[in-house]
Amino acid sequence: MKRDLILTLFFVVMTLVVMALPTGFSDRGDAKAVRCKGKVLETDNSLLHQYGIVRMGAQSLEVELLNGPFKGEIVSAENHVTGKMDLDKIFLPGDKAYMVLTIKDGAVAYANAMDHYRLDVELVLLSLFFLLLVLFGGWTGAKAILSFIFSAAVIWQIMVPMFLKGYNPIVTAVAVVTVVSAAVIFLVGGLSKQGFVAFAGAVAGVVTTCVLALAFGGAFKLHGAVRPFSETLLYCGFADISLTQVFLASVFIASSGAVMDLAMDVASAMNELALKRPDMGFMESLKSGLAVGRAVVGTMTTTLLFAYSGGYITLLMVFMAQGVALGNLFNLNYVSAEILNTLVGSFGLITVAPFTALAGALVFTRGRKSGANLQTAE
Numbered sequence: 580m581k582r583d584l585i586l587t588l589f590f591v592v593m594t595l596v597v598m599a600l601p602t603g604f605s606d607r608g609d610a611k612a613v614r615c616k617g618k619v620l621e622t623d624n625s626l627l628h629q630y631g632i633v634r635m636g637a638q639s640l641e642v643e644l645l646n647g648p649f650k651g652e653i654v655s656a657e658n659h660v661t662g663k664m665d666l667d668k669i670f671l672p673g674d675k676a677y678m679v680l681t682i683k684d685g686a687v688a689y690a691n692a693m694d695h696y697r698l699d700v701e702l703v704l705l706s707l708f709f710l711l712l713v714l715f716g717g718w719t720g721a722k723a724i725l726s727f728i729f730s731a732a733v734i735w736q737i738m739v740p741m742f743l744k745g746y747n748p749i750v751t752a753v754a755v756v757t758v759v760s761a762a763v764i765f766l767v768g769g770l771s772k773q774g775f776v777a778f779a780g781a782v783a784g785v786v787t788t789c790v791l792a793l794a795f796g797g798a799f800k801l802h803g804a805v806r807p808f809s810e811t812l813l814y815c816g817f818a819d820i821s822l823t824q825v826f827l828a829s830v831f832i833a834s835s836g837a838v839m840d841l842a843m844d845v846a847s848a849m850n851e852l853a854l855k856r857p858d859m860g861f862m863e864s865l866k867s868g869l870a871v872g873r874a875v876v877g878t879m880t881t882t883l884l885f886a887y888s889g890g891y892i893t894l895l896m897v898f899m900a901q902g903v904a905l906g907n908l909f910n911l912n913y914v915s916a917e918i919l920n921t922l923v924g925s926f927g928l929i930t931v932a933p934f935t936a937l938a939g940a941l942v943f944t945r946g947r948k949s950g951a952n953l954q955t956a957e
Contacts, residue, residue: 583769587722590729590762597732602740613680613687615647616696617656619670627660635662640670640692642678649680649687656690668694675699719767726763733759742825743817749789752828756785756835763839768846772942777839777846780935784838787934788831788927795919796827805916826916834883834924841879841928842935845872849939865940872932880925887917 623639638658644650656678660667670676675696681689712720738755742748760781768774803809803822806829812820848871849864859867888895891914898908908914 586765586770587725590725590766593762594725594729594732597729597736600736602736604740604743613647613649613682615649615678615680616645616698617642617654617676617678617690617692618645619672619674619676619692620653622670622672630662633662633664634660634667634669636660638670640676642676642690642692644678644680645675647680652687654678654680654687654690656692658692670695722766726766729762730759733762742820745819748821748824748828749793752832753785753789756832757782760785760835760839764843768843771850773846773850776849776935776939776942777842779938780842780845780931781835781839783934783938784842784927784931785831785835787930788834788838788923791923791926792827792830792919795923796823796830799915799919801826801912801916801919805913830920830923831927833887833920834927837879837883837924838927838931841872841875841931844875845932845935846939849936849943853943859944861940861944864944865936868936868939869933872936876929876932879928883921883924883928887921891917 619640619642621641625639627634627636627638638660640656640658642654642656644652644654656676658668658670660669670692676692677694677696677698679691679693680687681691709724712723714720716723733755738751741751761778764778764781765774768777801823803824803826806822806826809822809825812822845868849868852859852864852867894914909918
């Protein structure tokens with residue numbers, strides 16, 4: 580327990596350090612503008628025009644600022660509507676808006692209603708998730724929350740800035756996923772044989788997925804612009820970034836969570852078997868680990884399929900409605916990108932099971948002959 584507390588404290592400190600790291604991009608754009616919550620009092624839609632199913636133009640708003648240094652003030656704001664339904668928003672009186680204020684000479688010079696205010700609802704949902712995790716998982720659930728926050732901080736504060744600064748996306752992603760895997764697995768599984776086995780299996784699975792992504796990415800003739808906002812990134816002044824490498828890195832990043840999950844499942848089962856059967860030898864332990872892995876892999880690959888296809892369900896509906904041939908569908912670049920994601924991720928899942936089973940058989944039976952007493956696993 581003492582070692583567990585020290586490890587937890589270490590990751591608490593590391594999380595705070597990572598969150599405090601400067602990214603180098605905080606002074607871009609309107610970072611010095613004031614952001615606050617506002618309540619829409621009145622709307623003027625006279626400059627909005629309907630074209631078929633979309634609207635274009637501008638919506639004038641009267642907004643009362645609800646927090647920040649200008650709390651209580653009423654400002655006029657503009658909401659520009661461009662005809663893009665995925666980006667446009669329409670405000671009604673009583674709506675809460677996320678406001679960005681441009682300040683000049685200590686007063687509000689311009690107010691922009693960026694979007695509907697959702698931060699409070701997101702915070703409530705996140706709090707409920709953390710609460711349920713602690714109620715169900717106890718101390719382990721609390722450590723899972725810490726690993727979640729640490730992982731998010733590393734991705735946002737380290738990996739994304741390194742991508743933008745031109746570091747090799749493949750190398751960077753492998754390093755970040757390895758660090759995050761260590762944090763998640765050792766926080767949840769502890770500095771134990773079980774944790775080591777799960778970590779070894781997860782890293783082996785991630786490396787395998789990375790190699791497969793690099794091997795088949797070229798054969799698929801895919802470039803990184805298949806990802807949303809990739810082209811926008813180039814227009815923002817980052818034309819030197821290799822979008823293709825970023826895309827290939829995203830392939831094994833996306834499956835790394837499932838890889839960690841499967842590695843921990845197999846390691847936990849083998850650890851329990853080692854405790855219950857101290858006479859179990861290497862081959863018997865290996866066979867048991869493989870049996871557990873086969874059972875879990877069967878459902879985990881389908882999980883990836885649902886996860887990826889769920890994000891493109893409307894695209895599939897469009898193709899079905901238009902009667903597009905399956906050959907045309909599977910040959911499209913953005914559909915092929917998801918096929919690469921699903922299949923390469925599934926390869927990683929399939930390989931992580933035997934890797935973890937082999938590591939578990941070596942670790943849990945090391946130095947013990949069949950029939951010898953097994954010391955209590957940590």
